[in-house]
Amino acid sequence: METIALYILNGLSWGMLLFLISLGLTTVFGVLGVLNFAHGSLFMLGAYFSLQIMRMSHNFWLALAFAPIFVAVVGAVIEKFILKRVYVRNVSYQLLITFGILLMLDDAVRLIWGPAYHVIDPPQILSGSITVFGRAYPVYRFFLILVGPVLGIFIWAFFSFTRLGKVIRAAAFDREMAAGIGIDVNKLFTLVFGFGTYLAALGGALAAPHQSVGPAMGERVIIESFIVVVIGGLGSYPGAFVGALVLGIVESFGTAFAGPAQMALPYMLLAFVLLVRPRGLFGKEV
């Protein structure tokens, strides 16, 4: 039935956007062991920087290329001067500090760009709709469905086959040993956090034409990103992919068929996974 196909497309496009956002979150946790609460705000910053670049250049691809880089720099600065001090401490410090960063970024964005919403268009080739099963379906959503797996494969390939990728995985596996054989773990961690931020901001730049850009857009996705990452397994890429897919489809069909109960579904899914398989679908044994 055409309707089911539409629900699946909706679930996939939302799921892939979630995947892009969760990629950065799971990278940072997998390698650095840090649960970055401010991840959503970095996503938002990516959207705003993208908005700014698009305003000045009217070029979506330029914004997509550069906005995440600028935000990654912000992320690296945050890691170097704030986060480094809490690695050795209790997880609660990490949550508190990253939450504090979230609040500061939110207000900074509001002070610089104002509280209003901004709507931007996707670029010409990606705008408009194609007819799918007799219904109009936005081209940009198809773009999101494609970008997700492509990016996922790139990143997986990076970590599996490149030297830098292996070095990062080594440092994540055993920090002391890696330092012992001469790897500059400090610089590496700043790099990885910057990379995680880059992914969050990329998610923001990609999300900007899809929804509006406005204050607190980070908070609205962060909870679901956490759910995706936990369901998939903290630190696992295939996990984030499957988790995002599952959540996207569940939410799409839940909205259509579960009526008022639909809001509880992501959390029920989370609770179920935590009870039955706490490390997540693809997570490593704790």
Added chain:
Amino acid sequence: MKRMWLVCMVIGFLGVVLCPHWAMAKDTAKLGFVYIMSGPFATYGQFAKQGAELAMEEINQKGGILGKKVEGFFEDSQGKPDVGVRVIRKLVMQDDVGVLIGLDSSGVAQTVVPLMEELQTPLIVTHAATPAVTGKLCNKYTFRVSVSLNQNVKAAAIIASESKAKTWTTIGPDYAFGYESWEYFQKYLSKLKPDVKFFGKEQVAFAPTKTTDFAPYITKVMESNPEGVLISLWGGNLIDFVKQASEMGFFKKDWQVLMTLGAATEVLYALKDKMPENLWVGTRYWFLANQSPLNKSFVEAYHKKYGEYPSYNAHGAYAAVYAYKAAVEKAKSFDKDKVIQVLEGLELEAPIGKLKIRKEDHQALSPAIWGKTKADPQYPIRILDPVRIFPAEQVTPPIEETECKMK
């Protein structure tokens, strides 16, 4: 050494926090404002603040209220009831305001309104539209100068009854405002057109306010094939929804769409030409609707100061400040109990038109405004053409219907 630093910082911090408080212990008329200033609905608070500041500036230029300069204290409710309560207590007890003006969220209003009896301070609501404010929860300290949910939705029902749509569904935010809009719409429309059918709980769409991707709801409603859709989404939700729905062909279907708060300038400025034309949208105030000299000068002054046309939230705050001024001048006193007595039944000329605050429930008898969106090269946003102004008597529920029992 580190300890000394810490001690100095704490003292410095305390100084910064307390200093303004000492400096402001002058004799002014203090007005407290509570709006959503952060988060997804922050623009509404911002616009309300602009309207309020314009009013206070105009009043101060003419000598203030009873000779005292007016001073505004703005607080952020963040749309959360517990925060709303906290900041209201602060405004009343710490800042010693003579009146509270504000409230965007119906959820916050429902918690805060009963508190007014304990705080014994007048509250003039300028946005939160839940019927409860001047209904179930009415009390002698609470007033509302803005169009209520009942008034807005009754007008929607009238428009709906004139269309040929026989089956209706809704898309709204997943909290009191969304549910009540739907509930009252069904109530009013079934009286006007008894053969109309409404979709049940399983088919209607209520989206949590944190939703950014409305596709599942859009698809659900489009596939269920109603003849009419009532949309009570507002703020950022409405902006995201309209953008995504247009891309999915929602507005090309041959059905009746009513957006109860589609004409909020917060939304129109964000969407600009992405807002489809020929859509019936409602608002609580429309800057071009009233040709009176007062409205024209308000719109001009606001546009000159802020570079935009006033939203309904700006108008609400503006009108509330002037209502308070009128009440204090009539009572010849700032005493809170005298002020509330005079606010009852107060008649005020506001930019929207003549407002009369009904004695029995403290709801302002205000016209409700709907219109069809249209592009106009003179304005950067969609304007309304035609505009339909529903007179207060046509849309305001009679007292018996409001469940208000004023003590």
